[in-house]
Amino acid sequence: MGVGKLIGIAGTALKSNVVKLGRPYKLNFCITYNCQSRCRTCNIWQMRPKGELTIEEIRKLAAANPYFKWIELTGGEPFLRSDIAEIAKAFKEHSDGLYILTMPTNSLCDHSMVESKLRQILDLGIPRVAITVSLDGYKELHDMIRGIPGNYEKAIDMFKRLKELRKSYSNLYFVFGYTLSKLNMGKFEETFQAVKRDIPDIKYNDFHINLAQISTNYYNNGGMDITPNDPVVVKEISDFIDHREPTASAITLIENAFLRRLLEYAKTGVTPMPSRSLEASVYLDSFGNVFPSIMWDMKIGNVRDTNFSLEQILKGEQAKRAIDEKRKGKEPQHWTSCEAYQSLTGSVISILS
Numbered sequence: 001m002g003v004g005k006l007i008g009i010a011g012t013a014l015k016s017n018v019v020k021l022g023r024p025y026k027l028n029f030c031i032t033y034n035c036q037s038r039c040r041t042c043n044i045w046q047m048r049p050k051g052e053l054t055i056e057e058i059r060k061l062a063a064a065n066p067y068f069k070w071i072e073l074t075g076g077e078p079f080l081r082s083d084i085a086e087i088a089k090a091f092k093e094h095s096d097g098l099y100i101l102t103m104p105t106n107s108l109c110d111h112s113m114v115e116s117k118l119r120q121i122l123d124l125g126i127p128r129v130a131i132t133v134s135l136d137g138y139k140e141l142h143d144m145i146r147g148i149p150g151n152y153e154k155a156i157d158m159f160k161r162l163k164e165l166r167k168s169y170s171n172l173y174f175v176f177g178y179t180l181s182k183l184n185m186g187k188f189e190e191t192f193q194a195v196k197r198d199i200p201d202i203k204y205n206d207f208h209i210n211l212a213q214i215s216t217n218y219y220n221n222g223g224m225d226i227t228p229n230d231p232v233v234v235k236e237i238s239d240f241i242d243h244r245e246p247t248a249s250a251i252t253l254i255e256n257a258f259l260r261r262l263l264e265y266a267k268t269g270v271t272p273m274p275s276r277s278l279e280a281s282v283y284l285d286s287f288g289n290v291f292p293s294i295m296w297d298m299k300i301g302n303v304r305d306t307n308f309s310l311e312q313i314l315k316g317e318q319a320k321r322a323i324d325e326k327r328k329g330k331e332p333q334h335w336t337s338c339e340a341y342q343s344l345t346g347s348v349i350s351i352l353s
């Protein structure tokens, strides 16, 4: 079953090399803006969200849009939604070709509760469930950036729990997600060595690196001076690429291609490849608002106005205007993993080059 779905998502990605896709295959869905962290790179935690989509509405959404192959359930802290397993189940029930479900966590929820929810999600039989455990530095650095004393230990503990859980679930994947910003530039190697003391068999491949970026419709961090534009960061990404071990997996190939473009982006601040927003992916926030991507604050509709049909919004006038803006090169510059993988899989040559 997993192989069939892998062929499905790979086929869609490959198809996007030669023709325009009729509808997106990836949904970036912020299921809640609630967050108990206090990050200095993001203002989501300052929001007091009211009127977020209910589980009944999300079930209607999943039923009305049964074509996603990759769903990212993000936040806020997604595990603050007590119905997260129900949300995953709703998409699994309706999207036959669903191959991968990805979720980040700040490790601040009760770990037994997270493990219990995760077991429910893993038991759904989605071929790939991937968790990104946020970790932005060694103990003092991570806790300073995240504004929560003790957060480092919790991230380490979460990673260890996932390692244990993996023994029972071959469909579970996980990495540390390291966001490079002005607050931690030049500190990755020190962080890696600190983590190695706590998790001796940790590998560079167990980390995913992102660059802190500005997004007014997602991180709510407009005006923050966090994106590093410094040779130190370029070298840091370059060293990280050199340290990564080659593997035969397609995910490693794509991740390496992502990092090579991240290096370009860190040097130039210019999106290194054409964006696939709207075509391969779309961003839905927890209030039902739809945007081309997490990085583009251009609302194109709300699913509460279309009986939860995303396709209706994607065919609407505002979406057409966004496509026109894209053609004119007016989409904001960005390179984040939420959006970049679709660009990469839309160009096989870029993965191999």
Ligand code: SF4
Residues within 6 Å of the ligand: 035, 036, 037, 038, 039, 041, 042, 043, 044, 045, 075, 076, 077, 106
């Ligand atoms: S980066 Fe993540 S953990 Fe930090 S405030 Fe934003 S949503 Fe919360």
